[in-house]
Amino acid sequence: MKLYDAALSGNCHKVRMLLSMLALEHEIVPVSLPDMEHKTAVHLARNPLGTVPVLEDGDTVIYDSQAILVYLARKYGGEHSGEQWLPSDAAGLAKVTQWLSFATNEIWNGPALARAVMLFKRDVNLTQAQASARSSFTIMDDWLDKHDWLTLGRPTIADIACYPYSALAEAGEISLAPYGALNAWFKRIEALPGYVSMPGLGG
Ligand SMILES: N[C@@H](CCC(=O)N[C@@H](CS)C(=O)NCC(=O)O)C(=O)O
Structure with a gap:
């Protein structure tokens, strides 16, 4: 491969x-x-x-x-x-897909673009990307306050898809300090067997 x-x-x-x-x-x-x-x-x-x-x-x-x-x-x-990473039953598959869409839309247009402005001079509205990131993080933090993982009570590709740009958000000048449950989820992901890091990420 x-x-x-x-x-x-x-x-x-x-x-x-x-x-x-x-x-x-x-x-x-x-x-x-x-x-x-x-x-x-x-x-x-x-x-x-x-x-x-x-x-x-x-x-x-x-x-x-x-x-x-x-x-x-x-x-x-x-x-x-x-099945662990991507279930095949209708509801489980839909719940994972819901978060894959969240990664493609909310996370990309929020923390990922804010980081791209700061690191790569991407020509998009920084204030809008940061505001959008904060709304997404509030949604994730509320959910993760009551759940260990984004869906199905276990790590799935939903967690992998949503993790990097969320955890890299401070490069886009978005403080992660207000989001305790989100930070705890980062740590759970970083403790998974086989986890690999990259510049700016923990673990
Ligand atoms: N939805 C795509 C987005 C891919 C994407 O935009 N990748 C960036 C790097 S993170 C890229 O290749 N950018 C170069 C460009 O858009 O010209 C994915 O999830 O892979």
């Missing part, structure tokens, strides 16, 4: 985390975003959106971090076809 990757990308980090937690052998292929390698013809052939991460597993090529988590969990999730 090959992961086309950028070291500072939280989206790529989700995939690095699950590959490690599932102990899957893989090669990391760096794609330089500053050098625009993600917009070359060869990378656009893998992913017409010209983004990372992209996973290549034999002839199967998947882009989008959430989609890659789904693929890895279902195909390589271990006993019971990865």
